[in-house]
Amino acid sequence: MPEARNGAIREAIERAIEYIWERYSEPVSLDELSKSALLSRFHFARTFREITGVTPGRFLSAVRIHQAKRLLTTTSRTITEISFAVGYQSLGSFTNYFTQSVGMPPSQFRHLVRGTALNPTLPKDEVQASHGTAAVTISFPSACPALRVYMGIFPSPILQSPPVAAKIIDAAGDHPLRCVLSGVPHGTWFVHAVAATRTTRPDRRTDPMLFVDRRDSVTVGARSPLRVSMRLRPSRPTDPPILFALPVLRSLPPPVRPQTGSDGIGSDAGSVGRPLKNSRHP
Numbered sequence: 656m657p658e659a660r661n662g663a664i665r666e667a668i669e670r671a672i673e674y675i676w677e678r679y680s681e682p683v684s685l686d687e688l689s690k691s692a693l694l695s696r697f698h699f700a701r702t703f704r705e706i707t708g709v710t711p712g713r714f715l716s717a718v719r720i721h722q723a724k725r726l727l728t729t730t731s732r733t734i735t736e737i738s739f740a741v742g743y744q745s746l747g748s749f750t751n752y753f754t755q756s757v758g759m760p761p762s763q764f765r766h767l768v769r770g771t772a773l774n775p776t777l778p779k780d781e782v783q784a785s786h787g788t789a790a791v792t793i794s795f796p797s798a799c800p801a802l803r804v805y806m807g808i809f810p811s812p813i814l815q816s817p818p819v820a821a822k823i824i825d826a827a828g829d830h831p832l833r834c835v836l837s838g839v840p841h842g843t844w845f846v847h848a849v850a851a852t853r854t855t856r857p858d859r860r861t862d863p864m865l866f867v868d869r870r871d872s873v874t875v876g877a878r879s880p881l882r883v884s885m886r887l888r889p890s891r892p893t894d895p896p897i898l899f900a901l902p903v904l905r906s907l908p909p910p911v912r913p914q915t916g917s918d919g920i921g922s923d924a925g926s927v928g929r930p931l932k933n934s935r936h937p
Contacts, residue, residue: 665706667699671689671699671711679718679741680722682742685700699711708895717813718896721898723738723761726740727761727768734746734749737761749761756815758816758817758899758900785840786839786840786841787839787840787880787881788836788837788881789808789873789881790833790834790882791835791848792832792833792885793806793833793834793886794884795886802850802852802866802887803826803850804823804824804826804849805822805849805850806822806834806847809844810844814849814895814897817899820836820837822834822836823902841875841876841877843873845870845871847869848887849897849901851866866887867887870885
């Protein structure tokens with residue numbers, strides 16, 4: 656049956672991902688990963704990319720930087736020691752890739768998580784002839800608590816390197832919200848959404864309180880704004896780690912029902928996102 660086969664393939668890819676998390680500090684070959692998944696080398700490489708959105712090599716690199724972030728956060732080991740601990744043989748290569756992925760050098764990231772550096776800021780909107788807009792409609796899981804959602808447009812299926820446009824949306828309740836990201840350069844991009852139900856820096860391997868979604872290879876052009884629909888879901892083992900140093904996402908207090916005046920019209924809560932009218936939920 657197709658569903659059973661798809662489930663078996665996903666389990667095979669998850670075995671390979673578990674192998675990556677266990678052996679990230681060692682040289683890991685495609686042959687080793689395909690054997691851990693019990694798939695042929697060619698079939699494994701193709702299926703891995705279909706399910707995760709990235710190649711096995713890029714997933715491995717993301718895990719290494721992710722674990723470096725964890726070590727910078729939780730230990731006092733030197734940056735050189737950490738670079739070797741996560742599988743790099745060159746401090747220069749590690750520092751360059753970390754900076755490209757996280758948006759800041761390892762030393763600055765360590766200061767950030769210790770509260771001795773400023774929290775990352777959102778990119779400023781730029782109005783230029785070669786830039787367009789992206790209208791994103793985002794839905795939420797049923798009975799989801801109030802969330803603070805980071806929406807960003809990135810050059811990669813892995814949430815890494817600074818975004819070309821981003822916003823933070825306060826979502827109180829389970830109504831879909833629409834936000835517009837302006838100043839997006841014309842081209843092909845990846846739209847990422849991340850939310851947390853409590854104070855979270857996405858620097859752990861898994862977090863059941865983390866919600867994500869992604870839209871791949873979307874095109875922004877001059878003729879019309881990009882329109883994208885997204886639905887947050889709990890993170891999965893097959894989601895690549897989040898590398899970019901996001902602003903801290905604090906969950907919002909429980910939503911308060913708006914007070915109604917004599918005309919029965921509720922007051923505006925003033926959130927960044929706009930609830931869609933006449934929307935329905937399953």
